[in-house]
Amino acid sequence: MADTPPLQAVKVFDAVARHLNFTKAAAELNMTQSAVSYQVKLLEDYVGTALFRREARGVGLSEHGRAVAPLVRQALGDLAQAFRSAKAETANLLVISTMHTFATTWLAPRIGSFQMENPELAVRLDISPNLANFHDDGVDVGIRSGKGEWPGIKSHCIGGGNFTVACSPQYYARIGKPKTPADLADCIFIGPRDDWWPLWFAAAGINPPAAFSRPGIDVETQQMAMVLAVAGHGLALVHLGFVTEEFKTGKLIQPFDVMASSGFNYYLVYPEGGPLPNKTKLFRDWILKEAGQELA
Known part of the structure; x- marks a missing residue:
């Protein structure tokens, strides 16, 4: 048996415990009433006892259900807060993948001005000679040398050729x-x-x-x-x-x-297609302006 019950079943239990009504819980969760009943049954099988009493006007919490309900509500709240915090941190963190020379000789001495203009953002430099895998590496933007032609990548020339x-x-x-x-x-x-x-x-x-x-x-x-x-x-x-x-x-x-x-230039790169996060727009506008004044 797993150490923890299925999360979906726990969420269903919480909804039914708050509404004391399968129909209202199903509406809140956008599920059918039979699906709600099934998830409650899964959880009761996991616990080994009934969590609700079936009554004429609906359902009521059993003794075990009353003991568990506030703990479940608190746990789900803590879980939601943890992910909200993680999301907020990610939203306010700009991860820039770049090569060592560009980072140390050009970007690092100037990145402070970007943060002064955008104090709500934190910046992390990921130093690597390889083109970032934006889907797996947690990188928002990259700076690479080449001719600006990478499949699935939007590129902006910032000079330096x-x-x-x-x-x-x-x-x-x-x-x-x-x-x-x-x-x-x-x-x-x-x-x-x-x-x-x-x-x-x-x-x-x-x-x-x-x-x-x-x-x-x-x-x-x-x-x-x-x-x-x-x-x-x-x-x-x-x-x-x-x-x-x-x-x-x-x-x-x-x-x-x-x-x-050399025929190569430095390029700001990020994934092509889809909505562009505001933090990426801010960095794009800043570096194109900054590099346009200094990089030939």
């Missing part, structure tokens, strides 16, 4: 303040195997080196490349929108005014 070469002023002076992009071939490249290097050299109008003459520094994220560049360890490829503070404070410079594109 252009990149350039950056380094620290100290490293720039150390390599003799090169005059042309071709003079960079003998430098230390951060992330030398990155597919973006040939794209940048092509944008500069020169053939990329077949092989870099000096060993580079392999990194896994653009954020790490930026940290190494600021420390003066070589040349890095960066999105300008991710290093605005570093450029403002002079920690990084752009040796040449050459921008390249």
Whole structure:
């Protein structure tokens, strides 16, 4: 025997106990009277005794029924409150799935302004390189890199597809303040195997080196490349929108005014179709405005 009786039978018992009438209970629950009777019988079989007395004018609670009824009412109230609280928490929590570099270099420093504009919302960042499964992961919106084409997904381009070469002023002076992009071939490249290097050299109008003459520094994220560049360890490829503070404070410079594109951009994504929650609308409007001013 199960430790607890079927919830539907408990709800039926509560309705009949309050109305002391099978017909009124059936109307409240949108059930037939025979279905109500069946659920009461299930519960009485579970308990092993009658919970109601059949009377000429309707039904009355048995001794056991009178003992159980207030406890059931309280338990159902507590259960309803628990789910109301959970629903309210979910309604006021915005879960954003995004990649590490975008989260740490662009979103995290700015997300406070979104919360100041929307103080009723809490925000949780879910850091992952994978496209969120919106149906199973509890994620409201995602930010991903690509071409904006994902089945069943609505996407809004927020930019970030252009990149350039950056380094620290100290490293720039150390390599003799090169005059042309071709003079960079003998430098230390951060992330030398990155597919973006040939794209940048092509944008500069020169053939990329077949092989870099000096060993580079392999990194896994653009954020790490930026940290190494600021420390003066070589040349890095960066999105300008991710290093605005570093450029403002002079920690990084752009040796040449050459921008390249990977053909990929960052996109705000969420499930297509169905009503859009207000919290998603608020974040969509905020990030499109914010990114439109800063991400190229």
